[in-house]
Amino acid sequence: MHPPVDLAEDLERFNGRLATYLKPEDIARIGSAYVFSDAAHRGQMRSSGDPYISHPLAVAETLATWHLDPQALIAALLHDVMEDTHVTKEQIAERFGKTAAELVDGVSKLDRLEHQSYAQAQAENFRKMLMAMARDVRVILIKLADRLHNMRTLDAVRPEKRRRIARETIEIYAPIANRLGLNSLYRELQELSFRHACPMRYRVLTRAVKQARGNRREVLSKILDTIKSALPAAGINADVMGREKHVYGIYRKMRDKHLSFSQVLDIYGFRIVVKDRSTCYLALGVLHGLYQPVPGKFKDYIAIPKVNGYQSLHTTLIGPFGTPVEIQIRTNGMHHVAETGVASHWLYKDDQSLDALQKKTHKWLQSLIELQSASGDTAEFLEHVKVDLFPGEVYVFTPRGKILSLPRGATAVDFAYAVHTDIGNRCLSCLINFDPMPLRTELRSGDRVEIITSPHSNPNPAWLSYVRTGKARAQIRQLLKARQNQEASVLGERLLVRALEEIGYTLAQVDQLAWDRFLHDTGARSREDIYSDIGLGIRLGPVVARRLMARDDNLQLEVRKAGSVTIQGTEGAAVHLATCCSPIPGDPIVGLIRKGQGMIIHTHDCSTLKKLNRAKTEWVDVEWEPAIGRLFDAHIRVIAKNNRGVLAQLASGIAETDSNIINVSMQDDDDLTTSLYFTLQVTDRIHLARILRSLRRVPEVLRIHRHAQPVKLN
Ligand code: MN
Numbered sequence: 001m002h003p004p005v006d007l008a009e010d011l012e013r014f015n016g017r018l019a020t021y022l023k024p025e026d027i028a029r030i031g032s033a034y035v036f037s038d039a040a041h042r043g044q045m046r047s048s049g050d051p052y053i054s055h056p057l058a059v060a061e062t063l064a065t066w067h068l069d070p071q072a073l074i075a076a077l078l079h080d081v082m083e084d085t086h087v088t089k090e091q092i093a094e095r096f097g098k099t100a101a102e103l104v105d106g107v108s109k110l111d112r113l114e115h116q117s118y119a120q121a122q123a124e125n126f127r128k129m130l131m132a133m134a135r136d137v138r139v140i141l142i143k144l145a146d147r148l149h150n151m152r153t154l155d156a157v158r159p160e161k162r163r164r165i166a167r168e169t170i171e172i173y174a175p176i177a178n179r180l181g182l183n184s185l186y187r188e189l190q191e192l193s194f195r196h197a198c199p200m201r202y203r204v205l206t207r208a209v210k211q212a213r214g215n216r217r218e219v220l221s222k223i224l225d226t227i228k229s230a231l232p233a234a235g236i237n238a239d240v241m242g243r244e245k246h247v248y249g250i251y252r253k254m255r256d257k258h259l260s261f262s263q264v265l266d267i268y269g270f271r272i273v274v275k276d277r278s279t280c281y282l283a284l285g286v287l288h289g290l291y292q293p294v295p296g297k298f299k300d301y302i303a304i305p306k307v308n309g310y311q312s313l314h315t316t317l318i319g320p321f322g323t324p325v326e327i328q329i330r331t332n333g334m335h336h337v338a339e340t341g342v343a344s345h346w347l348y349k350d351d352q353s354l355d356a357l358q359k360k361t362h363k364w365l366q367s368l369i370e371l372q373s374a375s376g377d378t379a380e381f382l383e384h385v386k387v388d389l390f391p392g393e394v395y396v397f398t399p400r401g402k403i404l405s406l407p408r409g410a411t412a413v414d415f416a417y418a419v420h421t422d423i424g425n426r427c428l429s430c431l432i433n434f435d436p437m438p439l440r441t442e443l444r445s446g447d448r449v450e451i452i453t454s455p456h457s458n459p460n461p462a463w464l465s466y467v468r469t470g471k472a473r474a475q476i477r478q479l480l481k482a483r484q485n486q487e488a489s490v491l492g493e494r495l496l497v498r499a500l501e502e503i504g505y506t507l508a509q510v511d512q513l514a515w516d517r518f519l520h521d522t523g524a525r526s527r528e529d530i531y532s533d534i535g536l537g538i539r540l541g542p543v544v545a546r547r548l549m550a551r552d553d554n555l556q557l558e559v560r561k562a563g564s565v566t567i568q569g570t571e572g573a574a575v576h577l578a579t580c581c582s583p584i585p586g587d588p589i590v591g592l593i594r595k596g597q598g599m600i601i602h603t604h605d606c607s608t609l610k611k612l613n614r615a616k617t618e619w620v621d622v623e624w625e626p627a628i629g630r631l632f633d634a635h636i637r638v639i640a641k642n643n644r645g646v647l648a649q650l651a652s653g654i655a656e657t658d659s660n661i662i663n664v665s666m667q668d669d670d671d672l673t674t675s676l677y678f679t680l681q682v683t684d685r686i687h688l689a690r691i692l693r694s695l696r697r698v699p700e701v702l703r704i705h706r707h708a709q710p711v712k713l714n
Pocket of ligand 1: 079
């Protein structure tokens, strides 16, 4: 049991700490926050019977030992007023500024989170969610200091609650402290948790450790003396201390490495702190000369720091009597980072502005990233930092308290699909934190999301414009496509019936053999596929109808490639040649179905087609029927020397190649050259090429181009 607190004494000690690094006006503001908080909590007691204000004061004092800025200290003093009293965020903002209010609000949100059940929720996700929700690292630091004080005073709480809080601390908060590099906090949280979660084991182990230490003191001091004299002899100034093993650390080693108590305790630990990096390596050399090192135990965390920024040299030596001796060697700076981690960069700072704080946080992370890149595992580390401190993910609750992680920007629809495909496909509306909200609402960490479904509900194409996850997108697309195919199939069947009627048949007259042959030729899976292709305009009803009846009718439609439609360009109303690119047989072509206009044939490289940017499904794969036997218009421009009689020469060259000139116009480019624009009738590309070859033989011709459209000169 703790003695009752002496508020006056605590307050004096707190102010003394503030005076070591803060300006008087800041200390005065922190003082008024204390008065404000004290008044708000007046009459409230802790379980221990102490006045409530003793708790926020203790939390603020911990932050003061980390030299946190005034806003964080004010927020620490006020961290419970929003939850426990009637004070609002706005009131805090008005009195103490927006930053302090935001910090208090952040801590309160985490408190509310705690009251939800995390029992079934995975501890790892819960940790990440806490980190993600606290956009400002200071919120987490306040929360950790809060937890530390609650753990220190846990004796006053009833045993059942005590065990729950202890377990939560070891699963959630100690790992966060470790991740942030707050080592001494991490160890204390572990030690306290272990004591409260497993009181029996803790008592037995503590007694055993105490006894064993007495027996081993002699060995310890012998090693300590040897090291302490060897280092100065080599010209190295160093602080050498024996490391006390923590009870929880011993317990964990026994459990994880299956060691006996004496095997664990027989390892002696020493820490050596020197002035700079190179001295660390010198000291290492001296020690390796002193005792035999254990092979494979040396670790250079200076060259390759741990993810949380920890740096040290680790080695294990074989001491006198063959006992293993664990050594850590580091500089003073490394020692600070090792003990206080993320908080260490607030220490000894001169600038108090928030901007500078953010910059320092950023710099700290940046330096970790740089250090980490030396070890080559940057991607993974960045992933950790991003998730934990700069959240790229949001963590939300299902109505049953399960935590789901979604990418930032994810909406209620993404959530629905993440829970189950059927929920997504049938989702109708949603409740976010019990309020009805639009399905497109972006989710935030900590939201409780409930999806309302209806058996008649269907995915809406508009969802595709805001869903964020690949799963939701794929599922919506798939369902929409299935639905579209179904609708198209009904329409396609009707179109085919009409097309068959036009050539004198009914659908029933198409025999199974004709269908099988057609399916085989086209590679389609079923009649329904063919119907929906017709409905979507991928196939033409009349073409399918004629092919189905081909054997009967001697219609002789040539099929050159499965799946593509052959055209003659003489199909009448159904097929048009585009005037923007004037395709001729031999040009690679594509058909584009326009509603009410039939199919328009463009060349592959048609610039108009590129601008249309249509959905690919409206494009029909088409090919020219061989030996069509009609003529097509082609447009060319001939640039020739400005000689009299050149037109006559060209005209006779064209006539020689069995082509007709439909139109010609000419224009002088300058004194020396003339452009002549011809529209010619050709059978195909080969024919056109022959014409061009013939024209190039005319000595006056300088250049010839094919034009996509006729050129109109005024
Ligand atoms: Mn608290």
